[in-house]
Amino acid sequence: MQRFDEMAMPGSAVLFQILFTFLCAYIKSTEAVPKKYDMVAVIDVGTAYSGYAFSTSPDDVQNPENIVLGQWKEGLKTHKVPTSVLYNNDLSFYKFGYEAENTYEDARTECSNCKTFVLFRHIKLNLYNTKLDRQVTITDVSGKIQKPLIDVMADTINYLISQLRQKSAEHGVNNNGDIKWVLTVPSIWSDQAKQLMREATLKKIELEVDIVLSYEPEAAVIALKHMQKEFFQSGVKYMVIDAGGGMIDIVVHEVQDDGTLREVVASSGGDWGGTRVNDAFESLVETSVGKETFDQFKADYIKDYFGLMAAFEYKKRMISKNKPDIVLDIPDSLIEIIKKPTGTGENSQLIVDGKGLTLTEEIVFSLFSQSIKNITNHVSKLVQEPKVKDVSTIVMVGGYSQCHLLVNAIQNISADVQVIVPNDTAYVLKGAVIYGWNISMISERVCKYTYAMPVFGQSGLNEEFVIWVNKGTAVKIDDCLKKKIRNLKLQSYPIFSLYASTEEECLKGKDCQKIGSIIPKEQYSPGDMHKDMRLDICFGGTEIQADVLVLHTGRYLGADCDFLGLA
Known part of the structure; x- marks a missing residue:
C-alpha cells in the first residue's frame, strides 16, 4: 500500500534530506552525459510502405541531403517498400516487400502445385484504437x-534493420559500434502501441541498445525546418498534417526564440488515411459484381487484384477538380466478371470500355467523401481553438498529401492560412534522423490524457485518485513530476497502477481506465521496510518514463513502465 503526501519532518532531518537528495540527483545527472554515437539509424514502419535511413555524423543535422535512405526496385528511385510480410506455411518468416508480394502472387496464380505461403499487409x-497486449493476433490477406x-511487427522491423545494416556496411559503417535506433510512430498512438513497437524491436536485436521513438509529424517538420528555414522564424505557429495510408496525425507547434519547437495543443487525428479511399473503391467493385464473385476473383487472380489496387492507388493521387474522372487499365479476368450479369442491378456504376474501367466524377468524389469529411471537420474545429487561431501555415506530408482533392479541401478551410506540400517524400525519415542526433529540438509537449494513480487508505481499499497531470497540460520534455510515497508496512516494493482518462478529471469508475503499471527494477531490500x-x-x-528513489538511502531503484501486461 502506498500513500502520497507531503510529510512534516524536524528541521535537521529536512536539511539532511534536501542535501542528500540533491547529491543523489547530481550523481544521477552526471551519469546522463550525452553519449557519442557512430550512427543514428531510423526504422519507419508505415501502413502501406516502410523504409529506413541512417547518418554517421551529427553534421548531417545541418546537411540533411547527406542522410542515406533505403532504395528498392533497381532502376527506380524509391526509398520505401510495401509493408507486406510473407511467411512459409509453418509461419516462419520468408520474404518482405516487393519480393513478398511477387512470390505470393506467383504461387497463387501460376502454379497450382506450388508451395503455399501466408501474407500479411x-x-x-x-x-x-485496439486493446493491445502481447498476445493480440492479426489475420492474413486470406482471412x-x-x-x-x-x-509480425518484429519480423518487419528485423527485415528493415538487416537491410539498413547491409547498406551502412557498404558505406563503411561499423555496425558493431554505438548506434542510436529511432522508431517512427504516430503521435496519436496509445502508450500500449508505442511499447509494442519497442518490444517488437527488442525481440530481434541486442537487449543493450539505445532506442528512442520519434513522432512522425514532428520528424517531418524538423526536417522541413532545416531545409526550408524561411518558413520557421521565431514566434511562428504552424500545423502539420501527416496524411498517410492509415493515419491522419496532426500537431501544432510554435517556434521558440532558441529555435526549438513547442507543442501548442495536444496532438490529434484518426484512422482516416488513404486506405479508407482504397477500401471504398474495393467496396464499390465488390457491390457491383457481387461479394461472392469478387471474393472468387481475389482468390483466383490475386496478382490481378493487387495490380488493380496498385493502379487505383497511383491514379487517386492525380485526381483534381479539373480532372475528376479515373480511367483504370484493368485485367481481362476482371472485365469478364464485370460483364457477367450478377442480379444486383448495380453494374452500371462501373463503365467498361475496351480494357479501361471509368469511374465518373460523381463516383470518384463519393469514394473520397467520408475520409476527406472526417479530416476537414477535425481541422476546421482545431483552427477555431483559441491557441490555434493564429496559425499561419499548414504543412501537409505523407503519401495521402499528394492527393489534390485532399489538399484543395484543406486549402478551402481558411483563406488566411498558407498550405505547403513539400515535394520531398522523405521528410519523416530525414527528420527522425535529425531528431536522433538532437532530441531536445522539441522543447515541450501537451498531454493527451489525464494521468492518475489510486491512493489506498488504512482499509487497503482504493479510496480516491491522485492526479499526476491533467489533459492539456504543457510539459517540458526533460521535466519529471515527483511525489513522496509513504510506505505502509510493505515487505516488497510497491507496483504502481497508472490510470488515464480522456477527460480533465479522473474519477473512480468514470472515464478513468487502468492502462498499465510502474514496476521498480531492483530486488527488495528489508532495510527499506517502512521507509x-x-x-x-x-x-x-515520446514515452512515459519513471524512476523510484528510496529517500533514506538516496538509492534509485529504476522502474519499468508496463502497458502491455495488465491494462
Whole structure:
C-alpha cells in the first residue's frame, strides 16, 4: 500500500534530506552525459510502405541531403517498400516487400502445385484504437490464418534493420559500434502501441541498445525546418498534417526564440488515411459484381487484384477538380466478371470500355467523401481553438498529401492560412534522423490524457485518485513530476497502477481506465521496510518514463513502465 503526501519532518532531518537528495540527483545527472554515437539509424514502419535511413555524423543535422535512405526496385528511385510480410506455411518468416508480394502472387496464380505461403499487409492499422497486449493476433490477406501482431511487427522491423545494416556496411559503417535506433510512430498512438513497437524491436536485436521513438509529424517538420528555414522564424505557429495510408496525425507547434519547437495543443487525428479511399473503391467493385464473385476473383487472380489496387492507388493521387474522372487499365479476368450479369442491378456504376474501367466524377468524389469529411471537420474545429487561431501555415506530408482533392479541401478551410506540400517524400525519415542526433529540438509537449494513480487508505481499499497531470497540460520534455510515497508496512516494493482518462478529471469508475503499471527494477531490500520513497514520472517524452528513489538511502531503484501486461 502506498500513500502520497507531503510529510512534516524536524528541521535537521529536512536539511539532511534536501542535501542528500540533491547529491543523489547530481550523481544521477552526471551519469546522463550525452553519449557519442557512430550512427543514428531510423526504422519507419508505415501502413502501406516502410523504409529506413541512417547518418554517421551529427553534421548531417545541418546537411540533411547527406542522410542515406533505403532504395528498392533497381532502376527506380524509391526509398520505401510495401509493408507486406510473407511467411512459409509453418509461419516462419520468408520474404518482405516487393519480393513478398511477387512470390505470393506467383504461387497463387501460376502454379497450382506450388508451395503455399501466408501474407500479411497493413499491419500498422492494428495498433490504433485496439486493446493491445502481447498476445493480440492479426489475420492474413486470406482471412483464415492468424499470427501474434508483435511477432509480425518484429519480423518487419528485423527485415528493415538487416537491410539498413547491409547498406551502412557498404558505406563503411561499423555496425558493431554505438548506434542510436529511432522508431517512427504516430503521435496519436496509445502508450500500449508505442511499447509494442519497442518490444517488437527488442525481440530481434541486442537487449543493450539505445532506442528512442520519434513522432512522425514532428520528424517531418524538423526536417522541413532545416531545409526550408524561411518558413520557421521565431514566434511562428504552424500545423502539420501527416496524411498517410492509415493515419491522419496532426500537431501544432510554435517556434521558440532558441529555435526549438513547442507543442501548442495536444496532438490529434484518426484512422482516416488513404486506405479508407482504397477500401471504398474495393467496396464499390465488390457491390457491383457481387461479394461472392469478387471474393472468387481475389482468390483466383490475386496478382490481378493487387495490380488493380496498385493502379487505383497511383491514379487517386492525380485526381483534381479539373480532372475528376479515373480511367483504370484493368485485367481481362476482371472485365469478364464485370460483364457477367450478377442480379444486383448495380453494374452500371462501373463503365467498361475496351480494357479501361471509368469511374465518373460523381463516383470518384463519393469514394473520397467520408475520409476527406472526417479530416476537414477535425481541422476546421482545431483552427477555431483559441491557441490555434493564429496559425499561419499548414504543412501537409505523407503519401495521402499528394492527393489534390485532399489538399484543395484543406486549402478551402481558411483563406488566411498558407498550405505547403513539400515535394520531398522523405521528410519523416530525414527528420527522425535529425531528431536522433538532437532530441531536445522539441522543447515541450501537451498531454493527451489525464494521468492518475489510486491512493489506498488504512482499509487497503482504493479510496480516491491522485492526479499526476491533467489533459492539456504543457510539459517540458526533460521535466519529471515527483511525489513522496509513504510506505505502509510493505515487505516488497510497491507496483504502481497508472490510470488515464480522456477527460480533465479522473474519477473512480468514470472515464478513468487502468492502462498499465510502474514496476521498480531492483530486488527488495528489508532495510527499506517502512521507509518513504519518491516516485518520479516524466510525461513530456515520446514515452512515459519513471524512476523510484528510496529517500533514506538516496538509492534509485529504476522502474519499468508496463502497458502491455495488465491494462
